[in-house]
Amino acid sequence: MRDAWIALAGLSAVFLFEMLDNSILDVALPTIGREFSASTEALSWVRGAYAVVFGGSMLVLGAVADRVGRRRIMLIGLVLLGVASLATAFVTSAEQLIAVRAVTGVAAAMTTPGSIALAFRLFGDEGLRVRAITLISTVGLVGLAVGPTAGGLVLAVAPWQVLLLVNVPIAVLAFAGIRSGIAVDRADDLHRTPADVLGGLLGTGAIVLALVAPGLFVDDGPGAWAPWVVTAATVAALVGFVLRERAARHPLLDLALVARPLVSGGLAFKAAAGLAVAGLGYLVTLQLQLDWGWPPALAALGMLPQVVVLVAGGPFVNRFVAWAGVRRAAAVSATTVVAGLAVYTVLGTLAYAWVAGALVLVAAGMRVIGVVAGYSVLNGLPANRTSIGAALVDTASEVTSAAGIAVAGTVLAALFVGTITATPWTPQQTAQFEQAVTVSGLVLTVVAAALVGWAIHRTRTQGRGAPA
Structure with missing residues (x-):
């Protein structure tokens, strides 16, 4: 574990970003709403755009990482995270912030799953693997715990943008640790089959719809038509995805x-x-x-x-x-x-x-x-x-x-x-x-x-x- 401290520091920083990001943003939502005169729906999407894009793109980006390299995809994702976080300082409307949060969701999907996968690759021993994953998750949970309190204190003396700009130094730390501490992906560790584009579209669509539907049930109630239409579309996309993966010669996800x-x-x-x-x-x-x-x-x-x-x-x-x-x-x-x-x-x-x-x-x-x-x-x-x-x-x-x-x-x-x-x-x-x-x-x-x-x-x- 001591020999791998540079890599573990970088991977822990990735998980810290995931846990800290939304918990610290929640504290700022009322302030953001007042500054941009945002509607309730727009404000919910400031919070929800990240989760929907993050959840919807993980499966496809995980398959991409297995093919082109887990370390490579994570480093690209960290650069994207830093750029998206910097862009927060320049947004002038709720719509622009929603777009930035969606890009941040893509960056999270490129980095977060890889933190576990790369930690798993660092060690061959079961005990060391469990200890590494425990360490990474502990750092993230500390961020989740202190995020709301720290966010509230920061808002008392600084603009809300500072809360999201904190992702920039976290991304830099993670990039440095992973680039220095984790070896370049070996060709024989990669999955070489062709990409299943149709399966990726169906899988992404099913996950995105599955994440949108619950919010509609909560907001519109079970008596509205929209939640049921989206739920039906979710089931149709999921069935289509399963049929595609069973029939494809090179499926995105081998069932x-x-x-x-x-x-x-x-x-x-x-x-x-x-x-x-x-x-x-x-x-x-x-x-x-x-x-x-x-x-x-x-x-x-x-x-x-x-x-x-x-x-x-x-x-x-x-x-x-x-x-x-x-x-x-x-x-x-x-x-x-x-x-x-x-x-x-x-x-x-x-x-x-x-x-x-x-x-x-x-x-x-x-x-x-x-x-x-x-x-x-x-x-x-x-x-x-x-x-x-x-x-x-x-x-x-x-x-x-x-x-x-x-x-x-x-x-x-x-x-x-x-x-x-x-x-x-x-x-x-x-x-x-x-x-x-x-x-x-x-x-x-x-x-x-x-x-x-x-x-x-x-x-x-x-x-x-x-x-x-």
Whole structure:
């Protein structure tokens, strides 16, 4: 690990950018809205353009990286990140900022999956690989934890553009570390089959639509036609993608590889965690500020148990994985995430102590599953397909996180009468919110538990010696 510190510093800086970027931007959204007189829809796209482009382009760019070089694509992406971040200083409208955020999403898709893939390539030993991924994720989670607080302090003395300009030195650090510490891609490590352009278009379209649809359900409600049209288009694109990949001579994504027990199991673990964490975070935020009337600063303190576990849990991850093994660690940690969501669903509206307990359980499970799920997927793939494997892990997390928020938001829209932000609520509205927490939490818990159960079955099959 000490011998590879330059490379690990560069890869950690990449993950720091991903975790810090959107968390620090959220603090500035009200300021941005006032400065540009932006509509609610435009402001949502300032936040959403990055996520949609990031999630939609990861699969294609992961396949490109496997073909032309993971290190090369990451270095190009870091240059693009630096340029896009510098451009923030010159935007004069919400539309221009949305365009910059979309370009930043492309840069993130070129760099973030590669951080896991290149860390995996640095070491041949399982223990060192887990430790490297743990280190990288810890740096990112520190950024996620301190981002909102640091952003608020910066806004008190500087313009909001400074919050995004911080990506420039991070990109420079990452570029220097990766260029100096990671060897040039070897030709025999690359995937040489021709690119599947049609499969790439269908796959990108399916992911983009899957990320847009949940927001429409939350914003427009289940009674509107647009969410259902987009959902139907998502299914059609997904079916088209699967048919194309099964028929293509050189598919973008070999579905036989995805079906491998370690790969499919790891993706299911990651999907379950993404679903539970996003749904819980959305509901707890609304509960603390709107239902219980906590001011934003106090609500931020209310999330502190989760932050402490995510940041402080790093040293324990390696020991736990070494003791339990990767497969058992994945099963236990994913089950812990689901248990935390279940605690909140049943008891979370009664007292804050139950909310804090749920946050601790979910954070503890997420701290481990964030490492071992990615490791499991990459360990189940050939060495020349690790970039697209890492992209699959991030895509599963992005899509299921959006789905978790959509389920909670849609149930809330269906059961809550009135404007949710108009407080204080009536006793009837409080009861409606609590009912929405129970219903949506139960749905998310059941689906996440089913994914975890299926993943445990798949990885046990691998453990009994099934072919990779």
